[in-house]
Amino acid sequence: MPTITINDVQHEVPAGINLVDAAALAGIEIPHYCYHPGLSIAGNCRMCLVEVExxxxxxxxxxxxxxxxxICRTNTQVVEDTRRGVMEFLLLNHPIDCPICDQAGECRLQDYYMAYGQYDHRSKEKKVQKGKAIEVGPNVVLDQERCILCSRCVRFCDEITKTSELTITGRGDHVQVETFPGIALDNPYSMNVVDVCPVGALTSKDFRFKMRVWWLETAKSVCTGCSKGCNTFLEARDGTAYRYRPRFNDDVNDYWMCDSGRLSYKSVNENRLTLPMISRVETTRALAISGAKERLAAVIKDFGPQAVAAVASPHASLEENLTLKRFMQEVIGSEQLFAFSTQPEGDSDDFLIEADKTPNRASFEILDLSRGLDAFEAELASGRIQALIVLRQDLIGQTDALAKKIATVPTLIVLGTHHDATGAAAHVLLPTTTHADSYGTYVNSAKRVQKFMAVNTPGDHMAPAWEWLTAIGMHLKTGWGYHDVENVWSELRKDVPALAGQSFYKLPENGVSLQPEMVVAP
Structure with a gap:
């Protein structure tokens, strides 16, 4: 590794990186606007100027x-004076409308102004006026006056999506970013330009004017829009989710995410189950647990454990599916556990969007849950199933054939997150948490285990499925169950040898691959 000197201190840094990234590794920020590690180098903002011996x-x-x-220096008087000059130039025609700008609080122009600003305005010329609140696409709004012409958005559309909707036109102080005539910024990844924009020139139509960013709580999460498992920041306030932002993971999604996945955060807020029900009547948590336990105990007594069946879910976490497996094996004593998805496939591409619109279908293989839809339908048709536990799937709402067969089951216990047809038919309905208000992991299509962290506190009557199953199971088998997600992992390590030595809270930020390592022939 090369040894370089920054501000009279030596540092060993990886070969092949630039000074902006090298300084960042040393804990030193070199201010910059146009540079983005996921894009080509433009070198046009001049904010990152440094002295190199x-x-x-x-x-x-x-x-x-x-x-x-x-040897370089980032903090000399010449360097800092140059930064002030660059800032003064960038602000000559800037509207300085921070109080109404969505970027306020996470704007590099604000941050660098406070550090390097020329506070006395010396220009006597009127500011150049440009376009305001231009809807350049269905999801993005452009304010040309705020733009500092870093060209990040143009490079993103040229280099990442290769759709080239944006360009820079004009001359002098009338230069501006815009779309080509008759072309809309409507590619499936268009909202990434909002992320790469260092100022408030490009804003999200969905998030615009909804919430100040400094009021948001942020958690590291995983997008549930498809099986790709893009890493995200999920941001919320007072129990309401407001946005996803992509989180860097070079093994999965790099710096990006698709628009449909980005907007899928809304499902966290909409149509949620908040109270347990018995026969469609709201009840308390204790009575719901007691009702489920009594119904299951009665079926086991009258018909035997094999009369109880359960369906795992590609929407549930790895921990929830494992707990359901253990519950059926150790508490019920039944082999009637099925795993399949009724979620229709959707659009896909060769970048980040996958046809499988569930986040955790791969957990079925990891947990050796091999009995699928055909086996489940056969058991239903046989009439042997007297009690059915459904975990986070709308089986009735997806297919008429399943709806008719499930209607014949005397006891239906549903653990769900949202109001749906299956929940409406349940004899016992238990409201479970989503990835926004619980801790857990998903296994993406590439067999990578990735954790998500809670950003919301769940309601008093909501709980992860593993917690509901523990509450029911401990009444049927003394001492059975789990008290936290790490406790579930003690069992997970037994089921998944590739996770030996891992723990939930120490799981790497980029996840753990369960794929066998490729051995390159000499």
Whole structure:
């Protein structure tokens, strides 16, 4: 690894990286606007200028790459004066409308102004007026006056989506970003331009004017829109989710996510189950647990354990599906556990969007849940099933054939997150948490186990499925159950040898791959 000197302190850094990234590894910020690690280097904002020993004049840190012995300084008077000059130039025609700008609180123009701003406005010319609140696409709004022409959005559309909807036109102080005539910014990844924009020029039509960012709580999460498992930040306030933002994971989604996945956060808020029910009548948590326990005990007594069946879910967490498996094996003593998805497949591409619109179907294979829909329908048709536990699937709402067969089951216990047809038919309905208000993991289509963290506190009558099953199970088998997600992992390690030595809270940020490592032939 090369050894470089930054501000008179030596640092070992990886070869091949630029000074902006090298300084960041050393805990030093070199301010920048146009540079983004996921895009090509443009070098046009000039904010990252630094002194490099032996070079003539200041050098742009984004396009200066490390080499052994390189010496640079980021904090000299010349460097800081240059940054003030760049900031003054960028703010000459900026509207300074921070109080009404959605980017306020996470805006680099604000941050760098406080650090390097030329506080006395010296220009006597009127600011150039440009377009305001232009809907450049179905999900993105452009304010040309706020734009600092970093070109990140243009490069994203040219290099990542290769759709090239955006361009820079004009000359001098009338230069502006816009779409080509008759072209809308409507590619499936268009909202990433909001993320890469360092100022408030490009904003989300969905998030616009809804919430100040400094009021939001943020949790590291995983998108549930499809089986890709894009890493996200899920942000909420007072129990309401407001947005997803992509979180970097070079093994999964890099810096990006699709628009449909980004907007899927809304499902966390809509049509949620909040209270347990017995025969469609709201009840208390204790009575719901007692009702489920009594019904299951009666079926086991009268018909035997094999009369109890359960269906796992590709929407439930790995921990919830494992607990259901253990519940059926150890508490009920039944082999009637089925695993399949009734979720229709959707659009896909060769980038991030997958046809499987569930986040955790791969957990079925990991947990060796091999009995599918055909086996389930056969058992239903046989009439042997007297009690059915359904975990986070709308079996009745998806197919008429299943609806008719499930209607014949005397006891239906549903653990669900949202109001649906299956929940409406349940004899006992238990409201479960989503990834927004619980802790757990999903296994994506590439067999990568990734954790999600709660951003909301669940309601008093809501709980993860593993907690509901524990509450029921401990009444049927003394001492059975789990008290937290880490406790579930003690069992998970037994079922999944590849997770030996892992624990939930120490799971790496980029997840753990369960795929066998590829051995390259010599």
């Amino acid at each position: 032996g070079a003539r004049g200041l050098q742009i840190g984004c396009n200066t790459f490390v080499k052994d012995g390189l």
